């Protein structure tokens with residue numbers, strides 16, 4: 076099966092930062108500056124404890140000069156730290172926001188050019204959630220927590236250096252109480268975190284997907300009274316999402332135990348420190364430094380542990396985003412679109428591809444994910460200027476064939492060629508200038524007719540649009556509609572299925588392809604619109620090859636050649652003599 080890779084509901088979160096590295100590279104300088112400022116801020120904060128220790132010793136020794144000097148440096152340090160903290164926060168937020176912004180742009184870019192089969196294989200809501208929800212979670216992490224994480228980690232490390240510098244014995248005693256117990260708690264958290272947080276994100280994506288589909292099938296739900304059943308499904312999924320969120324909170328709460336361990340470590344410090352001072356083995360200043368620095372140590376540890384949940388959410392979001400980017404990443408647009416085998420390799424090359432040429436397929440075989448072949452050994456050729464219809468019972472493979480002929484799906488077996496070149500060897504942009512599909516259901520954006528015609532690769536101006544309307548004899552239709560600036564409603568809801576196909580035909584005329592494949596709308600089209608569509612097709616230039624997946628007898632009767640499909644095979648080709 077030439078099926079695209081599917082997204083993972085709970086993608087692997089290991090080495091997620093390393094995998095994100097290519098996306099961070101363009102921002103590495105800004106990130107590095109922000110981190111360096113953050114480190115300086117933490118160093119200034121950590122230096123406060125030794126200074127107060129020194130001031131305490133000076134006070135006890137009656138050294139006025141030493142006390143004043145320490146106080147002056149403390150004031151300077153406080154001002155410096157304030158400035159550094161503010162600058163670090165701004166710089167890191169800016170650099171982080173830029174990373175998130177470029178990730179968001181890449182997602183949209185990748186999804187817009189993702190293979191059709193990839194998009195068809197995923198629920199819209201899931202894709203939406205990854206590109207909006209996960210990106211928003213990342214952005215809020217960057218805005219609110221990234222700076223805390225950096226400064227808490229740096230404070231923790233610098234404090235350890237200070238503690239060991241003053242008394243490695245006391246530092247070891249303290250760490251012996253604090254570290255093993257804290258690590259045990261962290262391990263307990265980590266053991267369940269990826270599953271709990273990944274499960275939460277996946278459950279939320281399912282709710283988002285079902286919600287999107289609720290809007291898509293609104294008519295069916297309202298008119299066919301399917302709403303109660305659908306709502307029950309929604310309730311089930313909603314309950315599962317709430318359950319998953321509760322599990323994630325329970326796992327996150329495990330981190331609170333660190334607070335207890337901190338208290339215990341402080342008690343041990345005071346007992347051992349007091350005992351050392353009473354024996355004269357340690358100055359009071361050193362105990363003061365230890366008590367203050369320990370506060371830094373615990374505070375930063377508690378900050379980090381509070382952030383563990385946020386880090387985990389961001390990590391899950393990043394993994395899901397990278398999964399999407401990896402699945403939709405394609406080589407540069409200019410590179411050949413080769414997917415799968417090079418069977419039937421091209422005799423020509425894309426570089427010298429003519430604008431007009433024969434479209435032909437040979438021995439086409441295709442199966443969807445369930446593995447049942449829906450096309451078997453289909454060989455057909457459509458010479459320049461040919462006008463053919465493809466007919467067959469529902470499910471005989473007509474739509475699938477039309478997508479293969481346009482290179483939207485890659486065949487499992489056989490080959491489709493344009494002017495002798497395998498479609499898989501033709502760069503996407505080049506292929507779209509030559510072969511275009513007008514699907515059964517033409518997708519539209521909310522806005523005007525012109526906004527919908529602008530979606531064409533060549534970004535046509537109004538004059539080109541008006542020429543295309545005239546070429547297809549659609550002036551009356553457009554005038555009745557209200558002209559190029561007529562609003563088409565939300566995603567084209569004000570137009571009938573047939574009228575949306577007219578817009579599809581206009582887009583095709585503007586793209587000016589050599590081959591146009593029209594998958595005729597099966598929805599009931601009123602005779603006037605049907606007539607307009609047929610007239611518009613007739614208006615297409617004579618050297619353009621037109622293949623129509625035909626459902627209406629009137630269309631079939633107008634086409635000189637009709638190809639019949641049956642069970643995924645070509646059952647016969649008939650010439651129309653009328």
Ligand SMILES: Nc1ncnc2c1ncn2[C@@H]1O[C@H](COP(=O)(O)OP(=O)(O)OP(=O)(O)O)[C@@H](O)[C@H]1O
Nearest residue numbers: 195443444449467468469470471472473474475476
């Ligand atoms: N996305 C898909 N995933 C799995 N199976 C599919 C998919 N699309 C189509 N099929 C199956 O492939 C077969 C051929 O479908 P296709 O839409 O090509 O037929 P068709 O002749 O165009 O039908 P119709 O006239 O109803 O449009 C059918 O059995 C259909 O169920």
